[in-house]
Structure formats: structure tokens, C-alpha cells
Amino acid sequence: MPSSRTYDVVVHGATGFVGRLTAAYLAKAAPAGTRIALGGRSAQRLEGVRTELGVDWPLVVADSSDTAALRALAESTTAVATTVGPYARYGLPLVEACAAAGTHYADLTGEVLFVRDSADRFHDAARASGARIVHACGFDSIPSDLGVLLTAERARADGAGELTDTTLLLVSARGGVSGGTIDSLRNQVDVITSDRAQRKVVADPYALSPARAAEPDLGEQGDALGVRREEGRWTGPFVMAPFNTRIVRRSNALQDWAYGRSFRYREVMGFGSTPVAPLLAAATAGGVLATGLGLAFRPTRLLLDKVLPAPGEGPSEKTREKGHFTVQVTASTTSGARYRTTVSAKGDPGYAATAVMLGESALSLALDDLPAAAGVLTPATAMGDPLADRLRAAGFTLTTERL
Numbered sequence: 001m002p003s004s005r006t007y008d009v010v011v012h013g014a015t016g017f018v019g020r021l022t023a024a025y026l027a028k029a030a031p032a033g034t035r036i037a038l039g040g041r042s043a044q045r046l047e048g049v050r051t052e053l054g055v056d057w058p059l060v061v062a063d064s065s066d067t068a069a070l071r072a073l074a075e076s077t078t079a080v081a082t083t084v085g086p087y088a089r090y091g092l093p094l095v096e097a098c099a100a101a102g103t104h105y106a107d108l109t110g111e112v113l114f115v116r117d118s119a120d121r122f123h124d125a126a127r128a129s130g131a132r133i134v135h136a137c138g139f140d141s142i143p144s145d146l147g148v149l150l151t152a153e154r155a156r157a158d159g160a161g162e163l164t165d166t167t168l169l170l171v172s173a174r175g176g177v178s179g180g181t182i183d184s185l186r187n188q189v190d191v192i193t194s195d196r197a198q199r200k201v202v203a204d205p206y207a208l209s210p211a212r213a214a215e216p217d218l219g220e221q222g223d224a225l226g227v228r229r230e231e232g233r234w235t236g237p238f239v240m241a242p243f244n245t246r247i248v249r250r251s252n253a254l255q256d257w258a259y260g261r262s263f264r265y266r267e268v269m270g271f272g273s274t275p276v277a278p279l280l281a282a283a284t285a286g287g288v289l290a291t292g293l294g295l296a297f298r299p300t301r302l303l304l305d306k307v308l309p310a311p312g313e314g315p316s317e318k319t320r321e322k323g324h325f326t327v328q329v330t331a332s333t334t335s336g337a338r339y340r341t342t343v344s345a346k347g348d349p350g351y352a353a354t355a356v357m358l359g360e361s362a363l364s365l366a367l368d369d370l371p372a373a374a375g376v377l378t379p380a381t382a383m384g385d386p387l388a389d390r391l392r393a394a395g396f397t398l399t400t401e402r403l
């Protein structure tokens, strides 16, 4: 990529909750000499963050409605990491600027419709300019996307065939939630409840496929709110499954279905095998449904707004430090072999660990020698193994075993 750019990485949204954490992570972990700038819509608030971090990085001011400022931002840097969300509300103009300027882009969206819009409108422009536009570079969906990639690569290296039934189990997770995430959820609930056509897009397991007509018809792949007993433990719905599964299926299609044409993928949350496990699973399924419904109806939404964090707020430092997550991707292959990939890390998954994932994604896009690819990509197809190596070096576990 052009080393003539002024910066290697701009952290845009650096005044927000995750933006500040990402900038703090880069201040600690970026290699010496990396040229980083802090981006946001308010010079004054950016000054505050710069002072708080104790860095001398330049500031780049750009409101999401200011096309000229976004173009200047995109043209000034090799890569942008943006936490300006809800992305459906603020995100597309920056994607457009990066796709036009050949600038690599990483974000933290978990919004299916935003990624669909981004791909429909800017995939071709990004391919033409060489930009890697990479959505979902946080807890959603890096553990899922790299977990499946590493499993498929190992099966291929062993000559064990392609993946068939593949399940991600959320074994454990501890952490909090920020106002920005709640705002994004609210925004999605609004669109889905008011627009039938969009509801249909979101319900499609291949909603993010680059070639919908070429996708196999594999029937129900397990996105429902079901509770069941499998392999000795109770499982229930994982709230991020509807997004993560669509990203992973996009990764498969972008690699010409390298995971397999019979690749059936689902994600579930584990509740253990104790007598209360099925009750916990059912209560979580009910909770997911209740939060969605609560945000959809005005009276309960007004109540929820009072208790949920506001934009800019998020989990305390103690919660972030005590957090952790472990996921396991278990897959069968066309030859009958079975594999399991474990992805885990210390730190609140949506915040401390997400700041590492977004920061390392941006460094990878700016500094690594990546396999040729451009367009609206996924973490696995844009960065793949080099990102997995970076995360291991940052203390994550990513290991694959044959069962």
C-alpha cells in the first residue's frame, strides 16, 4: 500500500467508549514508528483523549456528514479503524470514501443490513481501488470467522476434506455492555420492525452472500431460539449468532466455497450439564426475545432507556479486566474426520478484547503483507492467518485439534 500516506492508522471515533480503548491499546502495543492519528467529530474532545492517553498523535476532525472531511481523512492514511456507530446511521459515507481512495477499513459493526448495503454499494469500487473494507472486526465476528477459517485450513492440510456440520459453542463469556452497542441494537430493532422487506433480508441465512443465487439450499441451519441437549450439555441461543453466521457464510462464498458446498454453520451458547442448565438456557432465550420486544414497543423502550447505558458509557475498568471468553468451533468433514478450534482471551469480550481485535486488525491492514484481496471482505478473507498470528502474539489462544 502507498507509504506516501501521512498515517498508517487513523482511529476514528476515538472519543467514544471503544474508540478510546482501541487508541489506548495501540498506544501500548503498536510497533515503534507506527504513524497513528486520532479521528472524531470534535477537536476539543479529541484533545481530551490525546491528553488522557499521553500521546502526541495528530488529530483528524471529520463529522460523518462531511463528505470532504471524510475524503481527506481516507486519503491521509493507509488504514482506518472506525467505532463511529450505529453504523447504519453514520457508517456508509466513510466506507464510500475509503473504497474510492484505496484505503483499508476496519469496523465493529454487528448490523446485517449495514454490511449488506456496504457490499451492494461499494464492493466493486473497493475492488477497483484495492481497498480492503472489513466489517465485524470485534467480538462479532473475529472469533467465529477465524475459528472456522483455521478449522477448514487444518482439515485441508490433513487431506480430510471439506467442512460439513459446524457449530460454534460459546463456552463462557463474562463482560458488560456499552451505550453505543445498545444504540446500535435500538437502531436495528427500529428498521426491522418498520420495514418488511428488510426483515426478510435479515432472516435469510445467506443475507451477506456475494452470490446469493449460487448458495446451496441446506435448510434450517439452527438460527432459531431453541434450547436442546447436545454432547452432554444444554445449549440455547447465542445473541450474536444471526450476525456472525452470516459473516462466516460470506467468508465461505468469497473464497469460492473453500469451506465446502455442504458447510452448515450455526452458533449456540453453552449452559453446562447441571440440573438448572435447561432453565438457564430457557431464561436466556426468553431474555433475548424480551429485550428485542422491549425495544420495539414505546412504553417498555422508555423504561429500558432509563436503565441501559447511554452512548459514551460502558463497563467499568474492573469489569473489563475481569472479563474473558472462550468459544469452540467443532466441525465434521466430508471424510468423516472431526476437528475442534478453540478461541479464547482474557478481558471483557465486547470491550477489552474487542479493542485488541480492532487494533490488531488495523495494524494488520496497514503493515502486514496480506494475500491479494480487495472489496467488502470479512476478517478471515481480508487478513486471515496474519491476523490469527497477531492475536496469538497479543495473548489470545487460537488452537485446532483433531478429535
Ligand SMILES: NC(=O)c1ccc[n+]([C@@H]2O[C@H](COP(=O)([O-])OP(=O)(O)OC[C@H]3O[C@@H](n4cnc5c(N)ncnc54)[C@H](OP(=O)(O)O)[C@@H]3O)[C@@H](O)[C@H]2O)c1
Binding pocket: 012, 013, 014, 015, 016, 017, 018, 019, 040, 041, 042, 045, 062, 063, 064, 065, 083, 084, 085, 086, 087, 090, 108, 109, 110, 136, 137, 138, 139, 140, 141, 178, 179, 180, 181, 182, 184, 185, 310, 311, 312, 313, 314, 349, 350, 351, 354
Ligand atoms: N463488534 C463488537 O464486538 C462491538 C463491541 C463494542 C461496540 N461495538 C459497536 O461499536 C460502536 C461504538 O460503540 P461505543 O460503545 O464506543 O459507542 P459510543 O461510546 O457512543 O461512541 C461513538 C463514537 O462515534 C462518534 N460519533 C457519533 N456521531 C458522529 C458523527 N456524526 N460524526 C463523527 N463521529 C460521530 C462519537 O463522537 P462524540 O464523542 O463526539 O460523540 C464517538 O466517538 C457501536 O456501533 C457498537 O455497537 C461493537
